[in-house]
Amino acid sequence: MTRGIGWYVHHQGAGHLQRARIVASALPRPCTILGTLTGFDTAGLDILNLPDDRPLDGLAAFDGLDGAAGRPEALHYAPLNHPGVRTRMARIADWVARTEPALIVVDVSVEVALFARLLSVPTVVVRLAGTRTDQPHLEAFRSAARILAPFPAALDGAGVPDWVRAKTVYAGFLGAAAQAPPEASRDIVVVFGRGGAGGHVADLAAAARSVPDRPWHVLGPVSGSGATPDNLHLHGWVSDVEARVARASLLIGGGGDGVVALAAGQAKRFICLPEERAYGEQTEKAEALARLGAAIVHEGWPPAAAWPALVRAGLALDPAVIGALHRPDAVRDCAATIEALIGQRDCG
Structure with missing residues (x-):
């Protein structure tokens, strides 16, 4: 039986889920989308819905920081006594134990990337644009088999460490296929x-x-x-x-x-x-x-x-x-890269 993969998606915006949906459709193996997915369109997807991990104080905003003075330096967000965090990690561990995934794509969470490594599952960690040279990001990148940048190399920042850049697959924009050019408008x-x-x-x-x-x-x-x-x-x-x-x-x-x-x-x-x-x-x-x-x-x-x-x-x-920044085969090539990585021993 072909082992499937997991694709963890962050709940800030719809882009993470859209990216997962598009690439999953091109993969030659089953893909389960993991994340806090309530309120999103998940029709046609195999999902593992996780409890919300956002602050319990009722604030709508979530910046990824819990402000805990004793938070380990390798983490961005590790609140204590948060039932949502505890349950979501337990569900991820149970899903891994039941399905033995070949790999998990993490888009994006330092904590999930490091947790997957502790569960002995290879990861591909998505690296978004911006200056992500803080210790938690670097440790997530270090833990990954490969790093996936969902943008062209031409848009990368100048401050990216050489070892991170070398480990990165620049997948290009992983969006929907281009539409046929219609009649011009003034819109x-x-x-x-x-x-x-x-x-x-x-x-x-x-x-x-x-x-x-x-x-x-x-x-x-x-x-x-x-x-x-x-x-x-x-x-x-x-x-x-x-x-x-x-x-x-x-x-x-x-x-x-x-x-x-x-x-x-x-x-x-x-x-x-x-x-x-x-x-x-x-x-x-x-x-x-x-x-x-x-x-x-x-x-x-x-x-x-x-x-x-x-x-x-x-x-x-x-x-x-x-x-010129658009690559028509970006989605297919990204799926092929993930599949080839699975074929490597220990995804090393």
């Missing part, structure tokens, strides 16, 4: 993902009023209320994001892997508005895009007066530059 498409703050009606209305000759279509969560101009269309969550982006003349979004992968996969002129994230994940990636001439970058939501110039600059971009 500006704004995408907000699940992991960020989302948009605000007043900000979007001001932006649309400042560029009144183009339709603005907004996908994803938007808060607030107020009057909106006729050229602003708030669609909320939609199931055909890729198709709508394919019709756009200009894409606007954050610096997360999902939106940047959309821009590259569709070769879309892109205004990148990186959001603040731990380890500078979005800002470092956005800086690399700007250096390459692949995007126009503005930190934070621009004031209304800045939008006409930003839109002109975005429309003047050569879309072939960001399109």
Whole structure:
């Protein structure tokens, strides 16, 4: 019987699960998705749903740090007397004992990566963009058979240690397949993902009023209320994001892997508005895009007066530059790399 693999996904945003779903579909062996998955679309997936491990004090925000003075230096988050943490680790251990997985992909958690090593299971640890040279990250990378970067090498930071870079497989953007180029439109498409703050009606209305000759279509969560101009269309969550982006003349979004992968996969002129994230994940990636001439970058939501110039600059971009960052075979190659690694003795 073919041994399956596990794929642990973090619950910040939907990108981790989307990445796992896409690559799992290309694997030649069973794949179980592990994580706190309540509220996510897991249709068609084999899952192990884990209890929430976020703080018990009712705070919605979760920055990965428990603030415990006695926390071991190899860990990011190890709260004491947290039933969710205790139960999720027990369920992972039970699943490993029952299924004997050939490997676990960890996207992302230092604690799960090190726990898998203690359970004697080889791991592939996902390394996101940003400066991740703190001791916990480095120990997770050291424990892994290989490191997987879900972005092109051209977007990596300059401060990555040589041994980490040498151990890294640059898989490229692991997003949905590109859409066939449709008939050109004048649409500006704004995408907000699940992991960020989302948009605000007043900000979007001001932006649309400042560029009144183009339709603005907004996908994803938007808060607030107020009057909106006729050229602003708030669609909320939609199931055909890729198709709508394919019709756009200009894409606007954050610096997360999902939106940047959309821009590259569709070769879309892109205004990148990186959001603040731990380890500078979005800002470092956005800086690399700007250096390459692949995007126009503005930190934070621009004031209304800045939008006409930003839109002109975005429309003047050569879309072939960001399109060159897309590898059509990235998902298939990533799955093949994982399969080849399993075939190596001890995944060493």
